Amino acid sequence: MNIKDELKKHLIADLHLEDIRPEDIADAAPLFGEEAEGLGLDSLDAVELVVLLQKRFNVTVKSMEEARDAFTTLDALAAFVQSRQSGA
Secondary structure (H helix, E strand, O other): OOHHHHHHHHHHHHOOOOOOOHHHOOOOOEOEOOOOOOOOEOHHHHHHHHHHHHHHHOOOOOOHHHHHHHOOEHHHHHHHHHHHHOOO
């Protein structure tokens, strides 16, 4: 399973996104903001996302700026996780 598929699966399960399937999550769609444009996550989801990354991928988010950049889209999140896991 590739990193994007894993992230989609964990986002749905860990953030309790009901009625959403992995294939419903577009890689370039915004994770936060209006649900019509993307997932519609909010600030509480951001906290849960930080925990999810630590627990599932052993990746730590060190600052709000880092999170702001990494949490824009699934593409950005996958790139962030991959860069952290490779030690970059």
